[in-house]
Amino acid sequence: MRHRVCLTVNGKAEEFDVEPRLLLCHLLRAYVGLTGTNIGCDTSQCGSCTVLMDGKAVKSCTVLAVQADGCEVTTIEGLAGADGLHPVQQSFWDNHGLQCGFCTPGMIMTAVEILERNPDASDADVRHGLEGNICRCTGYENIVKSIVAAGTRATS
Amino acid sequence: MYPNQFDYHRAASVAEAVELLSSLPDAKLVAGGHSLIPAMKLRAAQPAALVDIGRIPGLSDISADGDSLVIGALVTHASVADSTAVQGGCPMLAETAAAIGDIQVRNRGTVGGSLAHADPGADYPAAMLALGAEITAVGAGGERTIAASDFFVDILTTALADNEVITSVRVPCAAGGAYLKHRHPASSYAVVGVAACVGLDGGNVASCSIGINGVTGKAVLADAAAAALCGGPASPDRIAAAAACVGEAFDEPLGDLYASGEFRAHLAGVYTKRALAVAAERAS
Amino acid sequence: MGRYVGTSVKRVEDPRFIQGKGRYVANIQFPDMVHVAIKRSPEAHARITRIDTSAAAAMDGVVAVFTGQDFKDGGCGSLPCGWLVPDTKVPDRPIVVTDRVCHVGDSVAVVAARTPYIAADAVEAIEVDYEPLPTVVDARGAMDEGAPLVHAEIEDNVSYHWALGDQEACDKAFAEADEVVEIELVNQRLIPTAMEPRAAAAQWDAAAGEMTVWTTSQNPHPIRLLLSAFTLMIPESKLRVISPDVGGGFGSKIFHYPEEVIVPWVAREVGRPARWVATRTESQMTDSQGRDHVTVAKLAMTSDGTFTGLDVETWANQGAYLSTFAPLIPTALYITLLSGNYKMPGVFGKVHGTLTNTVPVDAYRGAGRPEAAYLVERLVDLAAARLGRDPLELRRQNAIPKEDFPYQTPVAFLYDSGDYDRLMATAADRADYAGMRESQAAARAAGKLRGVGVVCCIEASGPAPSAVAGSLGSAVGFWESGEIRVHPTGQVSVFTGSHSHGQGHETTLAQVAADELGVPIESVEVVHGDTGRINFGMGTYGSRSACVGGSALVRSAEKVRAKVLKLGAHLLEAAEEDVVYDQEAGRVHVKGSPDRGKDFGELAFAAYTAHNMPEGMEPGLNFVSFYDPANFTFPASSHICEVEICSDSWEVRVLRYVAVDDVGKVINPMIVEGQIQGGVVQGVGQALTEIGAYSDDGQLLSGTLLEYAVPRADLLPGIEVDRIETPSPHNPLGVKGAGEMGTIAATPAVANAVLDALAPLGVTHIELPLTPERIWRAVQAAGNGA
Numbered sequence A: 001m002r003h004r005v006c007l008t009v010n011g012k013a014e015e016f017d018v019e020p021r022l023l024l025c026h027l028l029r030a031y032v033g034l035t036g037t038n039i040g041c042d043t044s045q046c047g048s049c050t051v052l053m054d055g056k057a058v059k060s061c062t063v064l065a066v067q068a069d070g071c072e073v074t075t076i077e078g079l080a081g082a083d084g085l086h087p088v089q090q091s092f093w094d095n096h097g098l099q100c101g102f103c104t105p106g107m108i109m110t111a112v113e114i115l116e117r118n119p120d121a122s123d124a125d126v127r128h129g130l131e132g133n134i135c136r137c138t139g140y141e142n143i144v145k146s147i148v149a150a151g152t153r154a155t156s
Numbered sequence B: 001m002y003p004n005q006f007d008y009h010r011a012a013s014v015a016e017a018v019e020l021l022s023s024l025p026d027a028k029l030v031a032g033g034h035s036l037i038p039a040m041k042l043r044a045a046q047p048a049a050l051v052d053i054g055r056i057p058g059l060s061d062i063s064a065d066g067d068s069l070v071i072g073a074l075v076t077h078a079s080v081a082d083s084t085a086v087q088g089g090c091p092m093l094a095e096t097a098a099a100i101g102d103i104q105v106r107n108r109g110t111v112g113g114s115l116a117h118a119d120p121g122a123d124y125p126a127a128m129l130a131l132g133a134e135i136t137a138v139g140a141g142g143e144r145t146i147a148a149s150d151f152f153v154d155i156l157t158t159a160l161a162d163n164e165v166i167t168s169v170r171v172p173c174a175a176g177g178a179y180l181k182h183r184h185p186a187s188s189y190a191v192v193g194v195a196a197c198v199g200l201d202g203g204n205v206a207s208c209s210i211g212i213n214g215v216t217g218k219a220v221l222a223d224a225a226a227a228a229l230c231g232g233p234a235s236p237d238r239i240a241a242a243a244a245c246v247g248e249a250f251d252e253p254l255g256d257l258y259a260s261g262e263f264r265a266h267l268a269g270v271y272t273k274r275a276l277a278v279a280a281e282r283a284s
Numbered sequence C: 001m002g003r004y005v006g007t008s009v010k011r012v013e014d015p016r017f018i019q020g021k022g023r024y025v026a027n028i029q030f031p032d033m034v035h036v037a038i039k040r041s042p043e044a045h046a047r048i049t050r051i052d053t054s055a056a057a058a059m060d061g062v063v064a065v066f067t068g069q070d071f072k073d074g075g076c077g078s079l080p081c082g083w084l085v086p087d088t089k090v091p092d093r094p095i096v097v098t099d100r101v102c103h104v105g106d107s108v109a110v111v112a113a114r115t116p117y118i119a120a121d122a123v124e125a126i127e128v129d130y131e132p133l134p135t136v137v138d139a140r141g142a143m144d145e146g147a148p149l150v151h152a153e154i155e156d157n158v159s160y161h162w163a164l165g166d167q168e169a170c171d172k173a174f175a176e177a178d179e180v181v182e183i184e185l186v187n188q189r190l191i192p193t194a195m196e197p198r199a200a201a202a203q204w205d206a207a208a209g210e211m212t213v214w215t216t217s218q219n220p221h222p223i224r225l226l227l228s229a230f231t232l233m234i235p236e237s238k239l240r241v242i243s244p245d246v247g248g249g250f251g252s253k254i255f256h257y258p259e260e261v262i263v264p265w266v267a268r269e270v271g272r273p274a275r276w277v278a279t280r281t282e283s284q285m286t287d288s289q290g291r292d293h294v295t296v297a298k299l300a301m302t303s304d305g306t307f308t309g310l311d312v313e314t315w316a317n318q319g320a321y322l323s324t325f326a327p328l329i330p331t332a333l334y335i336t337l338l339s340g341n342y343k344m345p346g347v348f349g350k351v352h353g354t355l356t357n358t359v360p361v362d363a364y365r366g367a368g369r370p371e372a373a374y375l376v377e378r379l380v381d382l383a384a385a386r387l388g389r390d391p392l393e394l395r396r397q398n399a400i401p402k403e404d405f406p407y408q409t410p411v412a413f414l415y416d417s418g419d420y421d422r423l424m425a426t427a428a429d430r431a432d433y434a435g436m437r438e439s440q441a442a443a444r445a446a447g448k449l450r451g452v453g454v455v456c457c458i459e460a461s462g463p464a465p466s467a468v469a470g471s472l473g474s475a476v477g478f479w480e481s482g483e484i485r486v487h488p489t490g491q492v493s494v495f496t497g498s499h500s501h502g503q504g505h506e507t508t509l510a511q512v513a514a515d516e517l518g519v520p521i522e523s524v525e526v527v528h529g530d531t532g533r534i535n536f537g538m539g540t541y542g543s544r545s546a547c548v549g550g551s552a553l554v555r556s557a558e559k560v561r562a563k564v565l566k567l568g569a570h571l572l573e574a575a576e577e578d579v580v581y582d583q584e585a586g587r588v589h590v591k592g593s594p595d596r597g598k599d600f601g602e603l604a605f606a607a608y609t610a611h612n613m614p615e616g617m618e619p620g621l622n623f624v625s626f627y628d629p630a631n632f633t634f635p636a637s638s639h640i641c642e643v644e645i646c647s648d649s650w651e652v653r654v655l656r657y658v659a660v661d662d663v664g665k666v667i668n669p670m671i672v673e674g675q676i677q678g679g680v681v682q683g684v685g686q687a688l689t690e691i692g693a694y695s696d697d698g699q700l701l702s703g704t705l706l707e708y709a710v711p712r713a714d715l716l717p718g719i720e721v722d723r724i725e726t727p728s729p730h731n732p733l734g735v736k737g738a739g740e741m742g743t744i745a746a747t748p749a750v751a752n753a754v755l756d757a758l759a760p761l762g763v764t765h766i767e768l769p770l771t772p773e774r775i776w777r778a779v780q781a782a783g784n785g786a
């Protein structure tokens, strides 16, 4: 049994014919060809696959494509605007917020939500806000720095 | 990582969901999917069909009804945590919701799904027990209300019939409540979670209830400990003495690689003490 | 120095990663590609009595199903071990087993299907009957009399015994010692958990007989060599191995794995491109794991606290098979580090490499060196406690003085340079060590469990030279290649045998090349990870890329400069002695007349037009160097950690973490700090949260991220990083490795802090990780039940 799924991905509406078991992350990667959404685990722990679904950060490995029917999905590829990098992307670059880059798309998408909820997020707020994201490379230090710097909290 | 095949049905109403559940062999509801999909990815759960209730209208609201809050089954953990009504009327519940998983999980997971799944490490069950919540479910025989204390039956097992759908939870407001959790460092579920409610009358504890999850297969009420605190002031000594009684609530503590049952029982005492202190503080 | 080296140039590789354009193996897609999935053994040790693949093969969308016999019959060889100490017993390690599984996760059968979902269905449909065999999982227990044998032909489960040091001096030290402290400890097994699970893809060009393999490897050339000579049997000239962007390695992606053979073999067999991407759970049970030592050791000293001897015996768990470099780790990268940063005449260590029914163990960030540092630094703290001395002061007393460099240890290494006293003084200063001790006293008086941990650690980075590695058992060399190809326009392509999987080589090595040539960094591109484009190179591990890979580039740049200088002199019609290469400006000009000169671009163009070359000079501007360093480099660190332990729930809270490191000259401070920070958190993970645990019957108890606790963002409140620089004389850049120091130092720093906090309760040792329950139990055992 297959299902029709309509999704608006990074502003572009598309229809897909999918098996119900297809995960959103696989739809994005294999059907839409957006491989920026990485898959780092199979137990929903790592957050590498985080995308925005109707504006909220979700782990796309834990959403069925059929559940996302009719939703707007923003992936890392759709974050930058016509005027260049999103401030969070820029901040990750400026503050060395990545090493191997594998966790980075998920970190950035989560950061967007953290700052959306609290633009004035402190170091501790960000550390707490990243509880669903794992980075094995950076020790989080510069990720936290990048996110705080992308918010409104004045950095010294 | 790759679930088995299944059929998928999207229910437009609770009645349709009940009907589908009753007619389809080996069908399961899916709400947020944040317990079910992880299990299906590991092929630990292999339902033949999913009935998606995620878009049924009317199940996503939080409303006040007298001294209670009525929370729709599809309300996400994030919505509970962010709700000013919950924060104001029942801070412990907002605290519990905020302690679940992570932002992404809270954006998808629902109250109904969490209660129905009845994971021993889930956070809501302790809070619902301590608050004396009532769960409303609709099945083939109509609607019924189940007290939280009757709802959790065993590990991953509730009083729900196979074709029953939780529609809402009624939670009595309580100012004097607190939920504290020892998070598992890997899974983020509760190794131990303690929800404590304290009601004061003058300087004395007039009412107390303590719900604990993580230690045994199902969340339990620590009645002996709660009773021990009533009838006197919520002094540190009395709180400590009450907390020392929580062990009686645990038949067979569960253990894992991170924490044995024995240690969980120990932690339960420690967290009970802390939660009671915060609850009493909030009650005054 | 030039414009770039020593400055925090922003990373040039970042734009693709922050926009989701990383080129990971899992992103490689071909229209007609098959997805490979592997049936894994759920048993730790069993005989396979039946495999039935018929149901799987009959499934819609399944292209082929293969068993171990197919791979054998199809010409695949077994996986070799690339480091053999004398008399090593090497068990056969087939690509896919045929009759017996030796650890949970061993590969049993292979499916190729149209989608990964169908492949997973087919794997589930393969029926395998197992007849369980007895298991052994413990490093030391494996040698017990009557222990089950992992491989019948390998007696006592011993792969090798190895020893190093001055036994006589060691015995003498203990005979004459005033004080001896002893310890028995476990360096627990860790699961590397790079965030990108391993993956491989392959495309076979039947007409040309050429195979391209993409793999998540830290070292594509050695993988090509092994594929060609041992496992896949396709000539190197017909085999291209690409390891594009790799999402972290930490050692686990050095090794040659079965899937790197399976995927190209399947691609050729089914005549379609093939790809396999591990699930996380699959990675956790098949990536080579780290550590897993049981050690008994003692430290001898005089009454004034001078260390005189160290005696160590270690049982090192190697798992069910020998992974590619397995025997290297507990031998030449462990025993050799036992002298630490201290002057001790009598160091002696022996190790027994044992086989068990567990996932193979090999290098994991630090590899041998963290095991040594944790051991030595715990012993030093025990010594301080015994003598009633401050642990920092005792370390400073015994540290090798800076005048003594180069310093020959009793365990083979010749340390290059260092100033350990200044290192510790800087750390103490930065952390306000004295203030920490004061607040600790106040906290203790208030009934709190506050502890301070201090360490001084050594690392040996950039294994070298090749001849010595060979004499110690290596089947490969440890040099590196670096090619500088100057294009006619003056743009520069740098081809390095080093491989970046997060370290930022595209930036760091561009900084080196740009400065060496005096060209803008924007005109330098760094190419790595592709055997089709790059000269044979050894790859990245052991913190070797800057020391060895960077030095190779320096050598090539010297050759470029020499040629350009000669060409410039010729074009300027001056004698070669009369012109200079201005490295700041990238220009050759007549001495004293900067105006009379030629820019780098002009000279490059001239080299390619070749209209006017000096007599005998070949056209072109392209140089390769193969750099074989004279020795390792020896970074050092002093870290100080402050913790508080909750006296009822026993959670450890890190209050402060200060890391002062000496990694020699620093090319990019921002990147080096990032390496230290990331390393520290991995080391703290070993101390507080991580354990790869097996049940007695060989089940991996922490096989998913639901059990295996990788540190999260809130484990530390932050890391304060500082450094001193003692340049290494062993390479032209003066650099030392920076990749592993953080990990090495952090584990003992945190462990020492926790045990310092618990000292008033009489606790002297707890095995890692220091979880609340383990602390609770230790406190109870010490008679301070709570």
Ligand SMILES: Cc1cc2nc3c(=O)[nH]c(=O)nc-3n(C[C@H](O)[C@H](O)[C@H](O)COP(=O)(O)OP(=O)(O)OC[C@H]3O[C@@H](n4cnc5c(N)ncnc54)[C@H](O)[C@@H]3O)c2cc1C
Pocket: A043, A044, A045, A062, B028, B029, B030, B031, B032, B033, B034, B035, B036, B037, B038, B053, B073, B077, B099, B100, B101, B102, B105, B108, B109, B110, B111, B112, B113, B114, B115, B116, B117, B119, B121, B122, B123, B124, B160, B164, B165, B166, B167, B187, B188, B189, B190
């Ligand atoms: C990474 C991660 C971390 C997590 N950490 C925590 C944590 O710390 N604490 C915690 O409490 N939880 C945690 N969870 C679980 C999370 O809270 C889930 O959302 C919740 O348990 C289930 O809600 P759901 O809506 O997602 O249910 P689903 O997964 O959709 O369903 C779960 C079960 O309930 C049934 N069900 C769903 N809705 C209903 C209904 N209305 N009536 C009857 N049956 C229903 C389903 O059939 C299924 O059997 C975590 C989950 C993940 C993925």
Ligand code: FES
Pocket: A038, A039, A040, A041, A042, A043, A044, A045, A046, A047, A048, A049, A050, A059, A060, A061, A062
């Ligand atoms: S891949 Fe989605 S959480 Fe790990």
Ligand code: FES
Pocket: A097, A098, A099, A100, A101, A102, A103, A104, A134, A135, A136, A137, A138, C195, C247, C248, C502
């Ligand atoms: S940068 Fe590699 S996992 Fe985060």
